[in-house]
Amino acid sequence: MNQKNFEYLRDQVKYTGFGEGLENDLKQKIQEGTPEFKLAYETKYGNDTVNATLNFSQSKQSDMYFFNSYQVKVQKENSSETMEQTFYINKGNNITLKEGYNLMEGRSVNKDLTNKEGQVYNAWVQMDFKQSDNNGNFKLKHYHENYGYDLEAVLSKHPIRELGNEEYKSNLMDSLKKGNLQSATFQINGAEQKQYIEANPQFKTINIYDSSMQRVDNRQAKKEQQSEGESQSAKQDGKKERQTPAEDDGPEIPKASKKRRKNQSIS
Known part of the structure; x- marks a missing residue:
């Protein structure tokens, strides 16, 4: 051996x-x-x-x-239904099992990848449940750095307590980049509420869910942040942001559980 x-x-x-x-x-x-x-x-x-x-x-x-x-x-x-997907191993930074599961759940993962020329690049990866290849695998969509999704800037628009501590902020961002649905503490109207967030690079925002896992409208989330004491100029910026649907008000990414296939063959 x-x-x-x-x-x-x-x-x-x-x-x-x-x-x-x-x-x-x-x-x-x-x-x-x-x-x-x-x-x-x-x-x-x-x-x-x-x-x-x-x-x-x-x-x-x-x-x-x-x-x-x-x-x-x-x-x-x-x-009794199952969903199947094959992930290929390359010389670069491979998709881990948990990241693969997160992709199959409809969430996005941030990875350093290697192209055919051996060059390393960073991109958000998301499964495209509307397209599959000849082997029955769902295709992957890539949102490169020049696409303009800035996770830190997006998070800063929300009254998340963990952002006030550099260590907690770093851990939160690392978890979101792995495609996890991550709990976060929102400070709303003087009270703290536990909610869940996931990265949404396609629409340059985050998806927010309440403690019952019901989707929270991002426009409502912005209003809650403003009630925490934003300045008038910040409110004006918020109005400009709300004029860009692709950034803040995009439809929910379809969940893999709604796209499951029974006994799919993978070669």
């Missing part, structure tokens, strides 16, 4: 979000020396059951193995 190859794959599997529990199975499969093999992984996010199949193949020129892709199957609680 190629020990260095095993250690590289072990770390690659770990940092793609599958932890260390597959290490022994990975070693055994490599020792068996078959041209291709698969590893199975299961976890839960909330009430959703997530099953993943990791695909490996051996080089035709050497004894080295490669981690090629992983197929994710998400099943909602009390539902």
